[in-house]
Amino acid sequence: MPLQIIRNDITKMRCDAIVNSTNVMLAGGGGVDGAIRKAAGKGLFLECLKLRGCRTGQAKITRGHRLPCRYIIHTVGPRWKGGDSGEEELLRSCYRECLRLAKMYRCETLAFPLISSGVYGYPKDAALRVALDEIERFLADSEMLIFIVVYDKASYQISTQLYSDIGTYVDDQYVDVHKDPLYDWMVEQGETQLLMPADIQDVWERMPDGDTQPLFPIPPGTERPDIFPIMPGAVGPDTEKDNAAEPRIAPDDICCLGVSPFPPDMPDDEIMRPHPGHTPFRTAGSLEEALNQIDESFTQMLFRKIEEKGLTDVQCYKKANVDRKLFSKIRSDIHYHPKKKTVLAFAVALELSLEETEEFLMKAGYAFSRSSKFDIIVQYFIMKRNYNIFEINEALFAFDQSLLGS
Numbered sequence: 001m002p003l004q005i006i007r008n009d010i011t012k013m014r015c016d017a018i019v020n021s022t023n024v025m026l027a028g029g030g031g032v033d034g035a036i037r038k039a040a041g042k043g044l045f046l047e048c049l050k051l052r053g054c055r056t057g058q059a060k061i062t063r064g065h066r067l068p069c070r071y072i073i074h075t076v077g078p079r080w081k082g083g084d085s086g087e088e089e090l091l092r093s094c095y096r097e098c099l100r101l102a103k104m105y106r107c108e109t110l111a112f113p114l115i116s117s118g119v120y121g122y123p124k125d126a127a128l129r130v131a132l133d134e135i136e137r138f139l140a141d142s143e144m145l146i147f148i149v150v151y152d153k154a155s156y157q158i159s160t161q162l163y164s165d166i167g168t169y170v171d172d173q174y175v176d177v178h179k180d181p182l183y184d185w186m187v188e189q190g191e192t193q194l195l196m197p198a199d200i201q202d203v204w205e206r207m208p209d210g211d212t213q214p215l216f217p218i219p220p221g222t223e224r225p226d227i228f229p230i231m232p233g234a235v236g237p238d239t240e241k242d243n244a245a246e247p248r249i250a251p252d253d254i255c256c257l258g259v260s261p262f263p264p265d266m267p268d269d270e271i272m273r274p275h276p277g278h279t280p281f282r283t284a285g286s287l288e289e290a291l292n293q294i295d296e297s298f299t300q301m302l303f304r305k306i307e308e309k310g311l312t313d314v315q316c317y318k319k320a321n322v323d324r325k326l327f328s329k330i331r332s333d334i335h336y337h338p339k340k341k342t343v344l345a346f347a348v349a350l351e352l353s354l355e356e357t358e359e360f361l362m363k364a365g366y367a368f369s370r371s372s373k374f375d376i377i378v379q380y381f382i383m384k385r386n387y388n389i390f391e392i393n394e395a396l397f398a399f400d401q402s403l404l405g406s
Contacts, residue, residue, distance in 0.1 A: 002139050002321055002405070003132075003146050003390065005397045010149045011039040016107035017061075017071040018149075019098050021115045024076050025053050026060070031118040036072065040065040044072065057093035061101050071105060073098045077116030080123070088130060091116055095134035103142060111147040132390040139318060165380075170399070173376045298343065298364040299334050305350045305360075319349035321389050321405035340366045344378050345404040351387045354379065374401040 010018055010032060022033045026048040037044055043065040051074075054060050059075040075098050078090035094115050102110045112131060116122035128148070135146055296304070306316050317327040322345055330336045343364045347357040361367055368375045377399060381392045393403040 002144065002318070002323065003135055003148070003393075004403065004405075005148045005150070005393065008149050009035070010111055010113055011035055011067060013111040013147065013149060014068045015109040015111045015147065016069065017073050017102050017105070017109075018064075018067065018069050018111045019059075019113060019115070020072050020074045021077050021094075021113050021118070021120075022054070022074045024056060026051055026074055029119075032113045036067070040067050040072065048074070057090040057097070059094065059097035059101055061105065069111075071102075071107065073101050073110075075115060077120055077122065080116070080121035083126075087116075087122065088126075091122065091127065091130050092134055095131060096138075099134070099138045099142075099144075102144065107144065109145045109147070111149050113149055128394065132394065136390050143324065145323075167399075169380045170373055170376050173370055173379075174373060296363065297334055298338065298360070299330055299336050301360060301363050302330065302346055305352070305356075309350055311350075316346070316349050319389065320345040321393070321403075322346070322349075323406045326406040338364055339406075340364070341374075341402050341404050342406055345389060345406070348378075348382070348387050348389050348392060348404060351385075352382070354382050357382055373399055377401060378404070 018036070020033055020036045021031070023029055028034060028037045028045065028048075044062060047062045047065075051060050051062070054074060054076050056076045056078055059073050061071050061073050064070050064072055075094040077094050078085075078087040080087055095112070098112070099110070112135075114124065114127050114131065117124045117127040131148055135148075138144075139146070306313065311319075313327065313331070317324060320342075322342060326342070330338065340361070343361055343366060344357070347360050352360060358368060368379060370376065374396065377395055378392065381387070381395070386392070389404055393405070396403055
């Protein structure tokens with residue numbers, strides 16, 4: 001992944017270079033600067049004396065000394081004075097100059113702190129957006145693994161409004177699958193098949209005392225449900241133990257937790273109809289026929305979409321925040337099985353619709369889940385047609401989720 005946001009101590013980063021946010025005298029101070037100088041030792045102090053200071057918005061480079069990096073790039077960020085004194089351009093210049101030096105010295109890995117966001121008072125959310133913007137521009141035509149290192153979560157904030165919007169969306173969509181005590185108790189008993197109505201009373205009587213309100217309560221006015229979750233080996237009202245009838249099964253897009261959506265007089269052949277667009281294996285006369293129905297793989301769909309969107313391979317994997325080596329592996333293996341976050345990274349890079357993204361996930365053996373905050377946040381951005389992967393990762397990080405990319 002070309003860009004990662006991590007919580008760590010920057011002095012522990014094993015990179016080709018780390019960035020030190022310092023003052024114009026390169027004389028040391030508190031915060032990140034003090035920590036780096038203490039860990040690097042006296043040699044860094046003596047080398048900095050020879051550099052004769054550094055202007056705000058500029059950068060200079062030294063050896064790493066006792067740190068586990070080859071170089072330290074020193075930059076002087078602006079002090080926050082309200083935002084009307086050229087602070088943003090100076091901060092952008094800091095990132096550009098550091099990246100220029102890192103490239104000049106052939107660094108393959110580079111770690112930044114959030115420049116000027118400490119004692120210099122630059123608002124953290126604004127400082128982060130500047131960092132992401134400048135690094136994204138750099139990575140558009142350069143190869144480097146870059147880290148933004150924050151010491152704790154308090155040092156990292158997305159905008160209050162965006163955080164609030166995503167938080168509300170997550171709250172509305174998120175389903176905690178462990179809140180139904182009836183279901184949980186049955187799972188503990190190893191009972192996992194459909195339970196017909198006549199057996200429900202027996203289950204309730206055998207449940208331990210306590211809260212027994214299901215997650216999906218029966219709507220008011222409904223006398224009895226047609227389908228309820230759950231019990232292996234359970235015998236329904238119209239079945240016998242030696243000759244149990246199969247329960248009626250709903251289409252793929254109907255949730256069976258709660259009241260049946262089907263009228264009592266609906267024929268079984270209509271209930272059992274296949275989902276549109278899917279050819280069920282039961283229509284195949286043999287295993288060989290079923291295997292001949294196999295769909296295109298994730299890799300095939302990926303490169304078909306790249307061609308349809310008119311992108312080059314390089315444009316695609318850079319937009320997806322995916323490493324070139326991983327992309328090469330995918331291209332060389334038609335049956336490559338990627339991680340879910342990699343699939344979604346490419347979906348964002350290709351600017352797929354929500355429906356296309358769901359199909360893309362299915363090709364790799366995944367699906368969106370309403371019990372996953374990671375999934376819901378990605379869905380939120382796709383629905384808003386915001387395909388900026390760095391903004392998406394910014395939000396994922398704020399909610400303690402994995403980031404998109406390799």
